[in-house]
Amino acid sequence: MDLKKEQLLDMYKKMVTIRAFESKAVELFAAGQIPGFVHLYLGEEAIATGVCASLETKDYIASTHRGHGHLIAKGGDTKIMMAELFGRATGYCKGKGGSMHIADVNLGILGANGIVGAGMPLATGAAFACKYKKTDAVAVAFFGDGASDRATFHESLNLASTWKLPIVFLCENNGWAISNSQENHQNITDISDRASGYGIPGVSVDGNDVVAVYEAAGAAIDRARKGDGPTLVECKSWRWRGHFEGDPGAYKDPKDQADWLLKDPIPRLEKNLLKLKYATQAELDTIKAAADAEIEAAVKFAQASPQPDPSELLTDVYAD
Amino acid sequence: MKQMTYAEAIRDGMRVEMHKDPNVYLQGEDVAQFGGCFGVTAGLYDEFGPTRVMNTPISEAVIVGSAVGAALAGLRPIAEIMFVDFMGCCMDELFNQAAKLRYMNGGKCKVPIVVRTPCGAGMGAAAQHSQCVESWFTHIPGVKTVMPSTPADAKGLMIAAIRDDNPVMYIEHKQLLPVPGDVPEGEYVVPLGKADIKRDGSDITIVAWSWMIQKALAAAEELAAKGINVEILDPRTLVPFDKDALLKSVAKTGKLLIVHEEVKTSGFGGEIAALVCEEGFDYLDAPIKRVTAPDTPIPFAPILEGAFIPSAEKIIKAVESMF
Numbered sequence: 001m002d003l004k005k006e007q008l009l010d011m012y013k014k015m016v017t018i019r020a021f022e023s024k025a026v027e028l029f030a031a032g033q034i035p036g037f038v039h040l041y042l043g044e045e046a047i048a049t050g051v052c053a054s055l056e057t058k059d060y061i062a063s064t065h066r067g068h069g070h071l072i073a074k075g076g077d078t079k080i081m082m083a084e085l086f087g088r089a090t091g092y093c094k095g096k097g098g099s100m101h102i103a104d105v106n107l108g109i110l111g112a113n114g115i116v117g118a119g120m121p122l123a124t125g126a127a128f129a130c131k132y133k134k135t136d137a138v139a140v141a142f143f144g145d146g147a148s149d150r151a152t153f154h155e156s157l158n159l160a161s162t163w164k165l166p167i168v169f170l171c172e173n174n175g176w177a178i179s180n181s182q183e184n185h186q187n188i189t190d191i192s193d194r195a196s197g198y199g200i201p202g203v204s205v206d207g208n209d210v211v212a213v214y215e216a217a218g219a220a221i222d223r224a225r226k227g228d229g230p231t232l233v234e235c236k237s238w239r240w241r242g243h244f245e246g247d248p249g250a251y252k253d254p255k256d257q258a259d260w261l262l263k264d265p266i267p268r269l270e271k272n273l274l275k276l277k278y279a280t281q282a283e284l285d286t287i288k289a290a291a292d293a294e295i296e297a298a299v300k301f302a303q304a305s306p307q308p309d310p311s312e313l314l315t316d317v318y319a320d
Numbered sequence: 321m322k323q324m325t326y327a328e329a330i331r332d333g334m335r336v337e338m339h340k341d342p343n344v345y346l347q348g349e350d351v352a353q354f355g356g357c358f359g360v361t362a363g364l365y366d367e368f369g370p371t372r373v374m375n376t377p378i379s380e381a382v383i384v385g386s387a388v389g390a391a392l393a394g395l396r397p398i399a400e401i402m403f404v405d406f407m408g409c410c411m412d413e414l415f416n417q418a419a420k421l422r423y424m425n426g427g428k429c430k431v432p433i434v435v436r437t438p439c440g441a442g443m444g445a446a447a448q449h450s451q452c453v454e455s456w457f458t459h460i461p462g463v464k465t466v467m468p469s470t471p472a473d474a475k476g477l478m479i480a481a482i483r484d485d486n487p488v489m490y491i492e493h494k495q496l497l498p499v500p501g502d503v504p505e506g507e508y509v510v511p512l513g514k515a516d517i518k519r520d521g522s523d524i525t526i527v528a529w530s531w532m533i534q535k536a537l538a539a540a541e542e543l544a545a546k547g548i549n550v551e552i553l554d555p556r557t558l559v560p561f562d563k564d565a566l567l568k569s570v571a572k573t574g575k576l577l578i579v580h581e582e583v584k585t586s587g588f589g590g591e592i593a594a595l596v597c598e599e600g601f602d603y604l605d606a607p608i609k610r611v612t613a614p615d616t617p618i619p620f621a622p623i624l625e626g627a628f629i630p631s632a633e634k635i636i637k638a639v640e641s642m643f
Contacts, residue, residue: 094426121385129393316427320486
């Protein structure tokens, strides 16, 4: 699959924006400015970026508790996102969701879910709606290696394959189900092997190579759009941080951590861009600086935003 | 008006809305050609075809979870769970997903799903196929809970539930399915949150719902012969609950007996008693009483199951003790 210069540079911009957003979240959480739980996507930026590059606004995604990257990749506004992390009235969820439930439903996001594995049934239903209404939209369910052990994984893949729904099951295998490493929670290496149990294609790719992710996810999305049914795509990566901010990740082998840091997806893409002469180092630095500036502006916006009115507690429980 | 059974009335409500709104569809275990475990969906597959009436695998989590996702994407699903006892297999999809997505997203989405499911004892189905657990659902902000007791209510509440923009638990009682009654034809709507006086009376208010309305009506006949004039209030929906109708009735009679088939502890009767204590205590001239199932699982042997189910005799005894 040939990627045009603009596409690849756009992916770069998305990845460095996610990196800047998450790096800033580390600082802000440590400084006590963000309440609650924050689960960061650092190190996994290539996955959401490579997948969402083949999606349009009409397409659905189900996000996870580690959802900031999905939202940015699907077109989210970092100002409104940061305001949500701060719990402000201007945030995507008016301050009612926070980091764990951050989503823009108008971008086709079926929520960011605090329940591991809960997004797969939702995305299966959205894919059913696409087929029912005879649109050519598709759904992508993001989930982790841990979620691939849940009953919802089995029920969703079984139903979606039986009904041949336009959906991609996109497993972000970051090596860790909270503190439990993959070899300790499942007796397989490639999660894509599970696809054969549902009679659908399964593929595993290097999740730190945005081009590889783009190609595998793109082929699966095309397949879904054409009406050929679901695909299970596993993107292998590594969670740089703890499960949540404040988890020091003491269960990780420092050597594994160091090895994976060397596989950082962003310099890999930079190298590619420079080799293809799609950009100079100075141009890449400018893109990075712009992302940093965007996030600084987002923080200022969030800090200056009003708190929700206490009366908001009681609204939005039921639709009228 | 047309004579039909409670089961036929539920089906008629679904039919009316499926004809009217192409976004309404039905999915669940054995709901297509087989017509549902209790025959409630019989004929709908032939009428609406395989794209709108679908058998699912035995997968409660994805039955409800995919209904939530389809609702977010603009459809209005009806999901059947074969027995309310099986809701344990899909509680996350109801209470963390359907109920909370709107609130978590700041009111920017809605989840118009109906989860249809039968409840109740009386058929020797033992501990895992006989329960009433409505207070599981009334305890979840964001969900509405509907429990019809007559064929007409069954139809009117079904149409209202489908048209509602929120997740609705529509709980039908297995003992009521063959019960006939007059049902208005066409688009007959019973609004959610509006109670109905099933029997006018002046001496005591019995609040009951679902199958227990029949038990209360039978008790009231015998009590009338003894000179006690019972009023029976059927809330029809527990959430939203028609508080005003209840307080009005208690203000009139001065006495309240709550009857439900759920077990006693943490049953919805406790909520009703608390509500009347908080807002209608001055109306009472006797302590509130409850007739409920005991705090046990449901036994198999018919003689034991019979002892479990609240009976007209128990209701009569409770009422008499309040005078």
